[in-house]
Amino acid sequence: MPATTATDLHLAAERFHALSDPTRLRIIGMLGGGERCVCELMAELDAAQSRLSFHLRVLREAGFVTARRDEQWIYYSLQPEIIAELVATLTMPRQEWKRAARCC
């Protein structure tokens, strides 16, 4: 049974929220070219370090990116499956939407 419950609605809302910021969308765009360390993102986005760290945390907690330490650097990379899931949510058939909407 595909658990399309209210919990899923909240989960989907959180994921869409993670995409509701231009800076975060730019980060995702950069990570589309492969993993990057924070310093590279900082340089290209011209963003303060704490600001970038904040947005990376949002993306990480929403499941869009993962972090990997290598020596002193921490490399972020995209998690493609979650985007596919989101697309699946958007293209969900009417029945599923109605179930999700009705469920409290």
Add this chain to the structure above:
Amino acid sequence: MPATTATDLHLAAERFHALSDPTRLRIIGMLGGGERCVCELMAELDAAQSRLSFHLRVLREAGFVTARRDEQWIYYSLQPEIIAELVATLTMPRQEWKRAARCC
């Protein structure tokens, strides 16, 4: 020329923001079954009228729904194209993302 500019990033962010709320996702789910008047949405969602009106305005300004008056009732219906556009954004090839991300 597909104008994938920073403006588009902001536009995409605004659209994702419109989807970043469980109540609005439920509304979209209900409208997936066809157009509804506000009173029907109120009854099913058990939401205050002003609250619902607020969320409908957000969805309307983001382009997800349209309103139509019939007698004393105002019927809202889904605008499917914008969802398709959003899916296209999510499944955009890397080049486009990088262009959008780089552009300031």
Add this chain to the structure above:
DNA sequence: TCAGTACATCAACCGTTCTTGATGGGAGAG
């Protein structure tokens, strides 16, 4: 051990968003 680099986290501030209750305006019935 000490200094330097890379990144996370914290606290504070401010603008935005969401909710609630009240007001207003359009449409139909009497």
Add this chain to the structure above:
DNA sequence: CTCTCCCATCAAGAACGGTTGATGTACTGA
């Protein structure tokens, strides 16, 4: 015209989100 129903909008307050500067932590190299 008046009353009622349906809905939008407004005002006020609470909650949330994003930015900044400072502090903390992990790792490296001297």
